[in-house]
Amino acid sequence: MKLVGAIVKKSTLLAFVAAAATVPFTAASQDAQSQAAALVAHMTLPEKVAQLQSNAPAIPRLHIAAYDWWNEGLHGHARDGDATVFPQAIGLAASWDTGLLHDVGSVVSTEARARFNAAGAGHSHARYEGLSIWSPNINIFRDPRWGRGQETYGEDPYLTGQLAIGFIRGIQGDDPAHPRAIATPKHFVVHSGPESGRHGFDVDVSPHDLEATYLPAFRAAIVDAHADSVMCAYNALHGTPVCADDALLSTRLRHDWGFKGYVVSDCDAIDDMTEFHYFKPDNAQSSAAALKAGTDLDCGDAYAGLLDAVHQGYVTEKALDTALTRLFAARYRFGEWGGGNDPYASIGLDQIDTAAHRQFALQAALESIVLLKNEHGALPLSAGARVAVVGPNADTLETLEANYHGTARAPVTPLQGLRQRFGAQQISYAQGAPIAGGVPVPIPETALRTPDGSQPGLTGEYFATPDFNGKPALVRTDRRIDFDWDHAAPADGLPVSGDAVRWRGELLPPGAGDYTLALHVDRCFDCASHDPLRLYIDDRLVVDDNGSDTSMQAKLHFDDTHPHAIRIELLHSGQDQGLRLQWLAPAAAQLAEAESVVRHADAVVAFVGLSPDVEGEELKIDVPGFNGGDRTDIGLPAAQRDLLERVAASGKPLVVVLMSGSAVALNWAKAHADAIVAAWYPGEDGGDAIAQVLAGDYNPGGRLPVTFYQSTSDLPPFVSYATQGRTYRYFKGTPLYSFGFGLSYTHFSYSDLQVSAPQLQAGGALQASVLVRNDGKRAGDEVVQVYLDAPDDALAPRHALVGFRRVHLAAGESLRIPFTLTPRELSEVDAAGRRAVEAGHYRLFAGGAQPGDGEGVANTFVIVGRQALPR
Structure with missing residues (x-):
């Protein structure tokens, strides 16, 4: 049997190896592409097949170290120990700050x-140790029910594309020949749930929607940011799996957009082509189809079938x-x-x-916060105010870190932040409710005491x-007990793995x-293995898990509020990522606790919303309102609505802080709360x-990157990817809060929107500028937004964001903000998916929100002629 390309003259190979004592190939006069081609020429077919899989093994004879291509950096370097953990991507998007996204990418x-x-250098790099960063996620967050929408930059293609450009340039650096890392925008393309069917669903999207909504951000990532993956x-x-779609990966990506980098599959997507799409009868043929279409790297091991694929003639070795x-x-x-x-x-x-x-x-967290409501002078909170803090998200680590995260060394929860800012003596706290019925949350400090009863919490012996x-x-x-120890030691001086912890103390039930x-x-x-865990209550073993990763719950009944001895033993001998001690407590007892702390307070701050336990990637959850990581109801879960109503009955000012990865229908809060803040x-x-925003130390300036709808009934079917009826661009109803909306502690006014010409020839750029003034009494950030209304057309969006800029203005300061609208920003897409600048009368609006939602000013201009644009 002859292996094409595997036969190398012995003298040539010996000379090659001798010349490369420490590296696989070096030639100062050759670029990376030439060096790579020369190296590949020396590989055998089995070696080539192995290198096309994400966990690429070493080839000692060629001095090639093992390299795992899988690494994550969505909002901080992820899953490899301590790292800076930034706000989740949807929070970063709420900043509307491209410079911020660049700097976050640089840190990642x-x-x-x-x-x-x-x-x-020259050594093996395991998973999460490489420089191939599988971020950002720039799928369009078309429907708030999608649990992974938190990973995106929102619902608008232009905003998503501009933020992606900043992040990708930050990741890769300024030297294309020597990138600091390589960014990998994902998931190409038209991918935004549902999670339950993601491995095998087929999207039948119209040519218009594909071109107008789902492709623009990816085009910006490739054409403008030059993403290398x-x-x-x-x-x-x-009908064609995307990873085998030649029209997308070869024609659109490489030919139309000039992409020169590599394509990696989503993990096990090649296997999915066989097992779920039934595209091909086996992985040899699925792998051949994907490789020929342009998928260079398999995240998984399905490409092992390429060995057979070459032998059977499904694909040539040249394609490898x-x-x-x-x-x-x-x-x-x-x-x-x-x-050197x-x-x-x-x-x-x-x-x-x-x-x-x-x-x-x-700074990123400050910029991400959006003020949605502020009445009766509720915010900023008065100095010296006694504040009752309630809600399931007030003191949990997981609602800080979200998903795809690193390990925060010194995380600060909202409860801790408020205590530090206002003084612990001014803050009272009660959890008050779970996230949702049937979803355990970390047991709060109020229910834990050290063995001697002197302090909140448990005594840990490490x-x-x-x-x-x-x-x-x-x-x-x-x-x-709410810890993230992913590739990180539980404390200084302890090993990352191979340690043990025993916690002891008392559990204080809030009620029978x-x-x-x-x-x-x-x-x-x-x-590869899990940590054995044991939980004792009153010295009785109630949870005993030997590392089999089975259910670790115990149902108990307490007759009163007497303390009960509690002991937890963790043998950290596997690769588990930490531990949370959670509970579901009786609703009446938790609500009574909340009422008690509110009784002696001047104001109430309720931390409500969602958590990564209920929205995320392919979660094992099926409770009312949530299924598989997605939501079936976009309203605030009933247990939390009950909490808000109970504490509001006190008559004290109520501030609602929403912590979530997506929009939540806060209808009751909008009608009854004094203030609402979205903190993501x-x-x-x-x-x-x-704490800084609530205290008034920082003036919030974030804007919503998604529409907050009033009800799930406002939404089209989740499985439909048609854009009509979705997002601010095509939704014709009345939203709870609009895309682009956000308040400030000051006030901004707009005037004198100028355009470079009242009449523009199609294909030319339009210059525009607007005068913005901070006519309030304190400094603040304003997000200046520019929207274009095209001539009436059934396919045209209601409004289209075509420019934005976040600016800081002192009290009384004015600034003229310029914008350049390129032909692409001025273009439209027809039913066949053809993009062009069309003749007609256009309206331009510049303001702090969408037209009709806030301060702003408009102007008109005319485009004459027609100019088709490249794909």
Whole structure:
């Protein structure tokens, strides 16, 4: 049997190996592409097939180290230990600040580069240690029911594209020949749920919607930001799985947009082509189809079938060589094998979560906060006010970190932030409710006491060995058991794995009734084994999990509020990512606690919303309102509505802080609360940011990147990808809060919107500028938004965002803000998906929100002629 390309003359191979004692191939006169091609020529067919899978093994004879291509950096370098944790992507989008996104991307790739350098040039890089960052997620958040919408930049293609440009440029740096890391916009294309069918659903989207809504952000990421990688999605488009769609990956991506990088599949998407799409009868043929279409790298192992595919003639070895050359060109550009021209060689572990990075995480959280309502002078809170803090999101780690996150070293919850800002003596606290019925939440500090009853929390004994022998290396009081230890040590001086923790103390039921206690371990994507866990109540073993990852819940009944001894034992011998001690407590008892703390307060701040336990990627959840990570109802869950109504009955001013990854229909709160703040999942310093906004230390300036609808009934079917009736561009109803909306503690006025010409020839750019004045009494940020209304057309959006800029103005300051509208911003898309600048009368609006939603000013102009635009 002859393996094409596998036969190399012995003398040539020996000369090659001798010339490359420490690197696979070096030639100063050759670029990365040429070096990669020369290297690939020396590989055998089995070696080539192995290198096309994401966990690429070492090839010792060619001095190639192992490299795992999988790394994450959605809002901070993820899943590899300590990192700066920024607000979740939807929160970053609420900043409407492209410069901020650039700087976040720069921090992400700097910290990823630090981990990469720690492994060392020429050495193997395991999962999450590489420089191929599988972010950003720039799918259009078309429907608030999608649980992964939190990972996106919202519902608008222009906003998404501009923020993606900033983030990608921040990730990759300024030197295309030596990127700090490579960004991978995903999931290409038309992918936004439902989660339950994502591995096999087929999208039948119209040519207009594809071109007008789903492709523009990806085009911006490739054409303008020059992303060096793209991830293809799980779904099919018009019957063809995207990862095997030649029209998308070869024609549109490479030919039309000039993409020169590599395409990676979503994880196991190639296998899905066989198992769920039934596109081909086996992985050999599915792999061949994907490779020929342009998918260079398989996240998974389905590409192992390429060996058989070559032998059977389904694909040529030359096609493998083309993909491999793209991949190894990227590895050369990373500087994986060292050399004197690496501009990032000095980046070390000391540049992870630095003081500057933490300050930047705070700034990002501040910019992300959106003020939705503020009546009766509710905000800022008065100095010296006694504040009752209630709600399931007031003191939890998971609602800071969201999903796809790193490990925050010193996270600050809202409760902690308010105590630090106003003084602990001014703050009272009660959890008050779970996220939703049947969804456990971390047991609050109010229900835990140290063994002597002197302090809130449990006493933790930390052992440096995976047993409880000898003296603990550390003893401390933990306010609550809510820890993220993903690739991170539980405390300084302890190992990352191979340790043990015993917590002891008392559990204080807030009332008699039935309780569910749970030990929760976050989902681990690369665990070979799980940690044994035990929970004792009154010295009775109620949860005993030996590492089998089974259900870890116990149902108990307490007759009164007497304290009960509690003990938890964790043997951290596997790769689990931490631990949460959770409960479901009787609703009446929790509501009574909330009423009690409100009784002696001057104001109430309620932290409500969602959590990554109920919205996210393919979650195992099926309770009223939630299914598989998606939502079936966009309203605030009933348990939390009951809490708001109960505390509002006190007559005290009520401030509602929404923490979520998506829009929530806060109809009752809009009608009855005094103030509403959207804080998203705000990152490691979110608690400080929220406290600064509530105290008036920072003037909020964020804007909604999504529409807040009034009801699930306002939405078209979730499975439909038609845009009519969706997003601010095509929704004809009355939203609860509009895309682009956000208030301030000051006031901004607009005047004198100028355009460069009343008549514009199609194909030309339009210059516009508007005068913005802060006519309030304090400094603040304003997001200046520019919307275009096209001539009447059944397919045209109601309004289209075509420009925006976040600016800071002192009290009384005025500033003229210029905008350039290119032909693409001025264009329309017809039913066949053809984009062109069309003749007609146009209206331009500039203001702090959409037309009709806030301050702003309009002008008109005419376009003459017609100019078709490239795809």
